[in-house]
Amino acid sequence: MHTEPPRFALIDGNTFYVSCERVFDPTLRGKPTVVLGNGDGCCIALSPEAKALGLKIGTPIFQVPKDIRDRVQVRSANFALYGDLSGRIVTILRGLFPRVEVYSIDENFVDVVGLKDPFATCLEARERILKWVGIPCCAGLGSTRTLAKAGNKLAKDQSKRAVNAGRLAVFHATPQNIDALAVEDVWGVGRRFAARLNAEGVKTAADLAALPLDHVRARYGVVLARTATELRGIACGDLELEEPDRKQLVVSRTFGRDVVDPMDALATFTTVACEKLRKRGLAAGALWVWLDGNPFKGDPFHASRAVPFPFPTQDTAEVLRAVRFLAKSIQDQANRGSGVQAYKRGGVGLTDLVQAQARQADLFFGPDEKAERTMAVLDKINAKWGRGTVGVGTVGWRVGGARPGERRRGSRDAQWRPELKALSPAYTTRWSDLLRVR
């Protein structure tokens, strides 16, 4: 076991989505608050007060007893807002630390090597983020990223319910002080591994670190062996400063109700997927499309189709043609029996992604340059005037830019778009939603 000075810190926002909602709606502070996922379905974020009422992440809100539901504040997920606040936090961290790895929407790893007092700098980061963005954070320090993660969790535990968390919001984890951390709370240990580890008497992070590495390797694989090694203070990975290129890109949704004609939904997913693709400078070598029945009504229907493109493409129109073809094939198969199949979920996946610049044209196939220039213009217009201002084909467009949950009356997309009843304004990313100060 080594006790090294900290090399990394993990800084993250406490119950991030809830905290974001509270920045612009202070009436939520101190009240049990939940943020719901797509279609106002499941709880995806809970304030501590909501957790205290017994609510759990992932629970469908309609299953929560009414007397409890009446006591919680509910918001629909507002990812435009969360993403924007997340970016502001990253900017603050870049001003304090030499290297920052954006790990997720609410977590950042930073490099603390060479800082005079890493603990104090983490406290400073916490202060600035609280004051300038309004989000309370915790920080974990460690000589490996896994230990920094562990420290973050321990900081959360020890600062819970403290009115002014202060120094308690930062914790330096070492191989010697992680016995209070349950093994299921270790980064890299999920439900399955936790159950198996518990069964062999491994209850804490310290127990896992003490397990012989070849045993971990043989029973659980190389990934968990790395985790165990990192808990001992031996780093197996550094910060990842460059986001690696995506290998696949998926857009899928549960529909607001069962729909018989899923094409409008799939066309919308295709449009969004291709926009993301071009934004990243990638092209898709293959496509897959899938449709599901409603498992909650006992319909296990699932079918998918895939097709490669002759040449990796960025062209929404080309992808859309292929999506229509595959969807029709699924529907034909589904309707061959008795009755008409209805769908509750569907998705579009782009795979075999490559850098668009690096595509090799051959004698027979190359990029459709005219189509791709058209797409570039389309992206520019949508960037300026809002997503969905212009598009390809018959997708349900909306002038001025649509937000999730906004329906066009009488349009076909009203069939599948879930209605969001409690979406907060896009305070920071939409001029018309700016807060007014009287």
Added chain:
DNA sequence: TCTGGGGTCCTAGGACCC
């Protein structure tokens, strides 16, 4: 005739993350 053995690619499933 020799029916072995090693390499590679693909896919499906399982595990994890947020």
Added chain:
DNA sequence: TCTGGGGTCCTAGGACCC
């Protein structure tokens, strides 16, 4: 009535090739 979405990596087994 209402049931989240988007990723990665590893491994085992089969197909295929030489």
